Amino acid sequence: MGAKQVPTSGLDSETITDLERSLRGELVTPDDELYDETRAVWNGLVDRYPTLIVRCNGAADVARGLAFADEHDLPFSVRGGGHHQTGSSTVDEGVSSIWRR
Structure with a gap:
């Protein structure tokens, strides 16, 4: 995991920083150390890479x-618990919102 290059969907760093500052929670990006752990779901067949x-x-x-x-x-x-069988609780190249820690 983590070897895939995740596209930024054309977002610049200022746009991402503005989003991060507007949140009470955390914003995790592909550059973050915890990205792979955070994006993972229980179904090992689902391997999505949100931006x-x-x-x-x-x-x-x-x-x-x-x-x-x-x-x-x-x-x-x-995504609440990340237990949807088809992996619809996460997306490729988009925004994934997570309620669990």
């Missing part, structure tokens, strides 16, 4: 992540 992962600290973070994905035309997913 950004919002580790939410409240409903406002989910709303902000969704608004950001919409503004930048990115796929969006919400």
Whole structure:
């Protein structure tokens, strides 16, 4: 895991920093040490690479992540426990919102 180069979906660092500053929770990017651990789901057959992962600290973070994905035309997913069999709780090259730690 972690060997894949994750596209930034055309987002510049300022745009990503602005999102990070608007959150109460954490923003995890492919450059972060915990990226692979954070993006992993229980089903080992599902191996998705979101561009950004919002580790939410409240409903406002989910709303902000969704608004950001919409503004930048990115796929969006919400993950609570990450137990959906088909892996629909995470996305490739989009924004994944996570409620668990």
